[in-house]
Amino acid sequence: MNAPLLSVRGLAKHFPIKGGQVKAVDGVSFEVAAGETVALVGESGCGKSTTGRMLLRLTEPSAGTISFDGVDLLGLGRTDLRRRRRELQIVFQDPYSSLSPRNRVEDIIAEPLDVHGLCASREQRRDRVIELLRLVGLDAIHLRRHPFEFSGGQRQRIAIARALAPQPRLIVADEPVSALDVSVQAQVVNLMQDLQEKFGLAYVFISHDLAVVRHIAHRVAVMYLGRLVEMGSTETLFAAPHHPYTQALLSAAPVADPERRRTRIVLSGDVPSPANAPSGCHFHPRCPVAQAVCRESVPELRDMGNGHMAACHFGKPFPISV
């Protein structure tokens, strides 16, 4: 197998707080191949967005390494980092706050082109912006407009066009369709897939929506309180989840089918605060199969066969009750 495009090892982010620290991300390792979509999945506070931001060093990691195309991103100085960021772009959840309201669409999309000096002339810049608008299903007539003149779905298309502008190889998409209505969500998901096929883009797709992830991702990494608890191919993870948290998460997702009002695995309790994470396996206070060992030692992420990884002391998939 070729060397992965992105390789993350032992990535951590610890925020200091009064009387201790919050381990927002605590030793996360994964790889993304060129042209691949890896989804980071989990609930609020699991560290998925912080992980995404660290990949671009928008948040500086406390520990770990990030290797992109063989280059250690954490070792780069400011100028080299900026140059590298041309190949690493990000799309945020809320298209209402990620686009400057005072700028026109042309300047919004051209910003990365200007930053990296990719256009020699105004004509070339405009042509490139028009090309990008068409790529995302918009048109030259939108050049002179401001963000408020667009719907949520169109704004997210503009954000995607901006991310595409410097011809990146990897896009971190942080909940890119979560703020959109379902019919528009489908349009944007399709667009992202088309663009991937066309340009061989890799995505780190951060989402809490399992159905969207099932559709778009090649591989899925599930996070809980700053740690990876399971990682594997989308097919395996959805068909035979190994970790009890993944099983509960899948079982809890509402399904648009009234014939299937299931007996769910309803987890008791809330997600604990990362400032006060439980000992051992973070999941043990809510886990239906927890034993004494789970309170004491942290389970390592280990291979369950076929490269499917799970961090559970009891590595067997138990049958999900449907």
Add this chain to the structure above:
Amino acid sequence: MSLLEVTDLAVHLFTNRGVVRAVDGVSFSLDAGRSLGIVGESGCGKTMTALSLMRLIPEPPARIVSGSIRFDGEDVVTMSSPRLRALRGNQIGMIYQDPMTSLNPVFTVGEQIAEAVRLHRHDTRNAAWARAVEVLRLVGIPDPDRVASAYPHQLSGGMRQRVVIGMALACDPKLLVADEPTTALDVTIQAQILELLRRLQGELGTGIILITHDLGVIADLVDDVVVMYAGKLVEHAPVRRLFAAPRHPYTQGLLRSVPSLETREHRLLTIDGTVPPAHAMPNGCRFNPRCALVRDICHEQEPPLVDAGGGTQVACWALT
């Protein structure tokens, strides 16, 4: 007799850019102890409809311009303010999306629930507090005596939403209106709240109106569904019927565009185009610019709601 009967409700917004027909001729009814879901995308009028049920729409710019809302035989539209106040929070409970904004940060949750109880039932301070603890227990809060003395910021999002549900139920309402009650919550917490609403409905026999954009939540909880698009009711059906045999092209498109947890299609199906802007609605059927079955009459006249068999009512010229 129905617990709630909404007939030909129209809510207009009077703005600088013209009149917006936010809710336009919507009718539905709910029997005691039943649940009805109102589903649709942003701007379809579902929240305006819900707020109208208790006359909580912002006036101005909004105004109920026609129609009636009969709750337990009385018309809410023409009701006096004192009578409305007696109804709100007492006979009709309300749950909103964001539990943090529906709770007052400077009072304990017990005080807030007890206040509603004292106001409507004229209980003593002690009796109202006891009732607050009782409803906290009812909504599955562990250690309710202690939690009653907690402030909202000391509770998690899921706990806060339980408190809000408890507050809404404190006076034994006949009807609970829940506007996106689980949208702000994580999926494992959402599952807990849906389970709770289902259990409470079974135990207390409260009628529920659930407003949501999430078809999964609809499929999970309600008996009947109203689908709204751009201020119009486009389809009204029993829940199983709606998912098994959707009739309106919009409902069909909406259901098709939901990605499935079980299977993986090569592409998601979409509905072309976007919802038209509120102040520039097309003539005739408001869905016509996005509809595959569009014909001449769709541009000229609004389709009436007609019976389509199996308990389904649908507003579409192609099916008339």
